[in-house]
Amino acid sequence: xxxxxxxxxxxxxxxxxxxxxxxxxxxxxxxxxxxxxxxxxxxxxxxxxx
Amino acid sequence: xxxxxxxxxxxxxxxxxxxxxxxxxxxxxxxxxxxxxxxxxxxxxxxxxxxxxxxxxxxxxxxxxxxxxxxxxxxxxxxxxxxxxxxxxxxxxxxxxxxxxxxxxxxxxxxxxxxxxxxxxxxxxxxxxxxxxxxxxxxxxxxxxxxxxxxxxxxxxxxxxxxxxxxxxxxxxxxxxxxxxxxxxxxxxxxxxx
Numbered sequence: 001x002x003x004x005x006x007x008x009x010x011x012x013x014x015x016x017x018x019x020x021x022x023x024x025x026x027x028x029x030x031x032x033x034x035x036x037x038x039x040x041x042x043x044x045x046x047x048x049x050x
Numbered sequence: 051x052x053x054x055x056x057x058x059x060x061x062x063x064x065x066x067x068x069x070x071x072x073x074x075x076x077x078x079x080x081x082x083x084x085x086x087x088x089x090x091x092x093x094x095x096x097x098x099x100x101x102x103x104x105x106x107x108x109x110x111x112x113x114x115x116x117x118x119x120x121x122x123x124x125x126x127x128x129x130x131x132x133x134x135x136x137x138x139x140x141x142x143x144x145x146x147x148x149x150x151x152x153x154x155x156x157x158x159x160x161x162x163x164x165x166x167x168x169x170x171x172x173x174x175x176x177x178x179x180x181x182x183x184x185x186x187x188x189x190x191x192x193x194x195x196x197x198x199x200x201x202x203x204x205x206x207x208x209x210x211x212x213x214x215x216x217x218x219x220x221x222x223x224x225x226x227x228x229x230x231x232x233x234x235x236x237x238x239x240x241x242x243x244x
Contacts, residue, residue: 018086018095020102025077028106032073037114044115 058124066113073113077106080125084132091136101139105132177242184231184240192227195220 031048038045058079064072084105089098108131112118118127166174185193194213198204206224210217235242 018089018098019082020085020099024099024103025081028077028103028110029070029074031107032110032114033070035110035114037111037116046111046114 059120059122062120062124084128087129088132088136101135104135180242184234188227188230192223195223196227199224
């Protein structure tokens, strides 16, 4: 069997089932829970609370 | 589609009002499309993962600050953020090009660490001490010239002044010193390489 030296086209590669890792999603959800924005005299402060 | 965008608007407003579950729903709903969009530009899963994460960090910050203006365009807005981050990524890479090791080429085959590792440092010390011992075996006049030339880095003019011989004699002594060293090295099969 001859070797195939060609690669799938860009479109084919992109069409694979591509989703971000579960850890990335979990990180974002945790980050969102930890982040709080505090309003003080028209200023906004970000605080990351664990 | 109409219903989906209106649902997005609802979820966004829920999230801005403190409902964390709404963010989970928004991400689940759009993650594939956004991730695929980023991947289609960068063609690297890890980079796409990073940009995806940075995109949503921006989204979260903007929503929590209440700086998002809902116009029923949540997805296009997120896509625009992702697009800008992709551009930032390529700008950064242009300033600092990245080499990837492929099967047929490894960057470390052309780049090397100039400093000696522990083994090479030991060998270097050994070679230097062997050379010193060989020099000790030379006749005194040859040894004197060689030491001045190689270890004190003196010119032949300075050597001739210090030893009181002519430059030609100093040159001749140096020549014989090297010939004698080579003879001893060959005779005893001494290996002096690192």
